[in-house]
Amino acid sequence: MTKRVMILLCCLALCLPAWAESQAPTRTPPGPWAQTGDVATEGFPELTAQGFLPEGQPEYVFEDAENGLWRYASQDLRIVIRRVEENKVRHLAAEIFLREGAEGLRMYPFGEAFTTVDRKRDLDAPYKMARQKRVVFSMDGDYYLYRARRHVNTQGNYAIGVVIRDGEILFNVPPSDKRTSYPPLDLMALYPDGDMQVYKVNEYTAEELLAMGARDVLSFGPWLVRDGQINDTYSGYGTSLQPRAGVGMFARGHYLAIIVEGRIKQSRGMTTREIGDLFKAYGCTTAFNLDGGWTSAMIFMGKQLNQLDNNGVKNNARDQNEIMGIGTTAAFDGEGAP
DSSP: OOHHHHHHHHHHHHHHHHHHHHHSOOOOOOOOBOOOTTSSOTTOOOOOTTSSOOTTOOOEEEEETTTTEEEEEOSSEEEEEEEEEETTEEEEEEEEEEOTTSOOSEEEESSSOGGGOOTTTOOBOHHHHHHHHTEEEEEOOOOHHHHHHHSTTSSSGGGOEEEEETTEEEEEEOOOTTOOOSSOOEEEEEOTTSOEEEEOTTSSOHHHHHHTTOSEEEEEOOEEEETTEEOOSOOSSSOSOBOEEEEEEEEBTEEEEEEEOOSBTTBOOBOHHHHHHHHHHHTOSEEEEEOOGGGOOEEETTEEOSOOSTTOSOSOSOOBSEEEEEEEOSSSOSSSOO
């Protein structure tokens, strides 16, 4: 080997790490924290300039189910939930305000950890899991753990997708680019810094998402709003009127969760495109479609708020393996109701 070749190889060895690092995926830098201290504060007790309770004050809870209004405030979190009826459609919209540095939206498993969940046995009603985890506000997610166990050893549509929980890859079977079944298995990533980003199916691998810092990644979709733009790339599914669920973000620290009621006398439901338009109308820059139907559940202080049949509002959403929630409360212990 000549001296010139040896020098060239040494240079390549020195440059490869830098080249590899430059090729690693990087997520879009998160935007600034929302400044919402004076947004939707009506009806609350005295708040700080940032819009939260002063230190030493007990958490504030207001519930008026008859008129469709719920409020919550603590030193880290503020929530306003409204029931909205328009054009024979009824939906629940939860506006969520989070103090910078506080823990944001995350997935909560049945039991102690996602890695120990038995997908066949470890199922419970969403309201019960919310009470056990002492979660202030929660809703359903992608229903993936339950769906996957039904086809875990088959080639069925449910045994594919990318799912990350609490920084660990649970499922990593990227679907075919030619797949047209519902759901499309787009991705939503929740980051520890309060950011929420949505991606097309197969836009990133599970390993790349972990490298970008994602804590939880949900596989369902379609993504509804991205960078303030409606998703116009999907068609042929999600076109029937159904109960729908979704979550979105205005900016870091300012989120919106929506449950659209359907299949009941009071509400016809929505198409997937319609719930996307709804998030856009509220002003969200990011939004993602979650599992709907009997999976859809909005839980506030241990109680289900959305109606799933014509027998009134009950704690009757489908049993699940996990919930997506925010905030912890001392209002009830892990066994009892508020």
